[in-house]
Amino acid sequence: MAAEALVELENVRFSRGPHPVLAGVDMRIPQGAIVSLMGASGGGKTTLLNLMAGTLAPQSGRIRVAGQDLQALDFEGVYRLRRRMGMLFQHSALFTDFSAFENVAFPLRRHFRLSESILRKLVLMKLEAVGLRGAAGLMPAELSGGMGRRVALARAVVMDPMLIFYDEPFTGLDPISVGIIATLIRRLNDALGATSILVSHDVQETFSIAEYGYILAGGKIIAEGSPAALRASDSELARQFLGGQPDGPVPFHYPAKDDFATALTGSTAAGEVV
Numbered sequence: 001m002a003a004e005a006l007v008e009l010e011n012v013r014f015s016r017g018p019h020p021v022l023a024g025v026d027m028r029i030p031q032g033a034i035v036s037l038m039g040a041s042g043g044g045k046t047t048l049l050n051l052m053a054g055t056l057a058p059q060s061g062r063i064r065v066a067g068q069d070l071q072a073l074d075f076e077g078v079y080r081l082r083r084r085m086g087m088l089f090q091h092s093a094l095f096t097d098f099s100a101f102e103n104v105a106f107p108l109r110r111h112f113r114l115s116e117s118i119l120r121k122l123v124l125m126k127l128e129a130v131g132l133r134g135a136a137g138l139m140p141a142e143l144s145g146g147m148g149r150r151v152a153l154a155r156a157v158v159m160d161p162m163l164i165f166y167d168e169p170f171t172g173l174d175p176i177s178v179g180i181i182a183t184l185i186r187r188l189n190d191a192l193g194a195t196s197i198l199v200s201h202d203v204q205e206t207f208s209i210a211e212y213g214y215i216l217a218g219g220k221i222i223a224e225g226s227p228a229a230l231r232a233s234d235s236e237l238a239r240q241f242l243g244g245q246p247d248g249p250v251p252f253h254y255p256a257k258d259d260f261a262t263a264l265t266g267s268t269a270a271g272e273v274v
């Protein structure tokens with residue numbers, strides 16, 4: 001990963017009250033790359049995205065985006081940086097009362113004063129890029145799940161972001177739509193000269209488009225590298241996660257107070273047996 005880093009994290013720590021979520025995370029996201037972030041549910045992936053986007057602040061450590069130290073920026077500075085970021089979440093979160101066109105137009109209307117003819121061109125270009133120019137006039141209720149996700153994708157990139165966050169963009173989609181979204185993520189990243197960070201549990205699809213990946217567990221990065229390197233990782237936990245094995249360092253059995261044979265004899269109080 002020789003390219004210059006667009007995002008760098010150094011020893012980032014973050015807790016929710018007394019609960020540590022991130023216990024010293026280091027990451028380096030090279031300019032132009034698609035980098036995946038994987039890990040068990042509740043492990044802190046969305047928290048990490050929010051920290052990189054400046055919507056959360058770490059208790060300690062440093063986060064640099066486009067050469068700027070987020071912690072050193074004031075509100076205005078963070079806001080200016082955030083205007084250069086796009087986000088696509090699992091729930092497309094389209095405005096139900098707005099057409100596909102108006103959903104994509106929304107960030108432009110909010111941030112710029114553009115003539116209707118320029119706005120129309122910008123929106124139609126992005127809808128065309130996701131293959132949905134013909135659906136510009138449809139309302140969200142008239143779109144399939146996959147189409148809705150594509151409209152949300154067009155909206156996420158309508159301001160030509162330098163950095164795009166995807167939080168589980170494949171969830172709930174049929175295999176064809178998953179393939180389309182994955183292809184679009186790669187294509188848009190390259191066409192816009194952007195950098196993308198992709199949180200997903202879909203190992204196969206993610207590794208088909210990402211050039212580098214991180215695996216987060218126990219608040220730390222436990223493995224990183226190219227998809228091939230991650231698949232061959234020494235870490236048992238990484239292998240269990242990528243292989244979807246039901247048992248391993250993350251055990252199948254929830255810890256019980258006694259062994260199974262004792263539980264079957266009924267000598268343990270019923271309420272204690274799960």
Ligand SMILES: Nc1ncnc2c1ncn2[C@@H]1O[C@H](COP(=O)(O)OP(=O)(O)OP(=O)(O)O)[C@@H](O)[C@H]1O
Nearest residue numbers: 016019021039040041042043044045046047048199
């Ligand atoms: N607003 C919040 N208030 C309190 N705790 C929170 C909040 N948001 C997240 N958490 C906690 O922080 C931890 C990390 O959550 P996070 O959403 O970052 O994990 P995740 O890896 O993205 O999970 P998933 O894959 O399920 O989306 C979890 O224990 C979660 O319960």
